[in-house]
Amino acid sequence: MIPAKSTEQQRESYTQAIVEKWSSATPDQRRRGCDWYVTAHELASRIAEGHTEKGAGVLAALSANKSWAENCRLARKAFTEGKASGHVRDAITKANRIMGGTDPSEILPMHLKTGYFYLCIADPENTESVVIDRHAHDIAVRKIYGQRDRGLGAIGRYNLLADCYRAAAREIGEVPSKVQAVTWVAHIERE
Template sequence: MVPVNASPETREQLVRNIITAWHSATAEQRQRGRTWYRTAHDLAAKMTDGHPRAGAGVIAALSANKSWTENLRLARQACETGHAVGHFTDALTKAAQIMAGADPAEVLPMERKTGQFFRLIADPEDPEAVVIDRHAHDVAVGETYGNRDRGLSCASRYALLADCYREAAWRLGELPSTVQAVTWVAHTERIAGTGTRGPSRAA
């Protein structure tokens, strides 16, 4: 598990791992990564009749431990019927609050993956937000953890990894979210079929 109080050397290695993963991506993977959040933004707007912020909130609320395909199915169903189903009670409650008009930023844990996911779907050009899911973690550490605990519920560890993506992005001249999305696409496709992942997961 990544130490919360990582040394400068450890931080540098995490940044280098992210940059290495970026350079390993094919041109096609980079293109898909670059458009990932814009495509999600457009889907969020479509399912809420032109209100992408609300759609982004519903998608994010229902994203935990779901494949991207399943995440979208649940979000579309919730927006069409006005009733969220198929998830943990906490996620369903948050989705219901957002559909009732609550600001997603006041409902979702903004310092964690769900809140950051909302931010980037709502605004794909957000210069600071970074989604750290299990795959983004594994890219940074340079190792596929499989079912081992990554400790991402720890806010300090999440912040450390997010900062490493920001540093890598600064060196590459890209948005942090672009670096995360491109490396996520390359990593998940590399490990496909190894038994360490299910269908394509939300970033």
């Protein structure tokens, strides 16, 4: 597990790894990554009949440990049936509260992945929000951790990596969520 507090040299190394992964992306990977949150935003609006933040909140609430395809299926089903199902009780409760009108930022852990996922979907051009998942971590540290714990539940470690993605985004000239999405696509499609 990487340290939650890092040296400037470590931070620079993580940031450079992100920039290098961005640079390694093919034009197609870059296009798809840059479009990822925009497409998710459109889906959120569609499934929640124009209430994009509600749709984004439900997608985020139902996202933990689910593939994107399964996440979308569960969110669509929740809006169609008027109640969430097919996930752990905590995720279902959060999704149902959001569908009931509670602001997602009052329910989701806004300082960690799920909260940032909501923010990126709700506003794909947000200049601060960035999702740090296992892939974002592995890109930054240049190492595939597999099933090992990355410690991303620790706010300090999460914020360290988020700051590195923000620094890489400034260097690239793009918003952090697009940098994260492009590098994610390039990472999962690596040869």
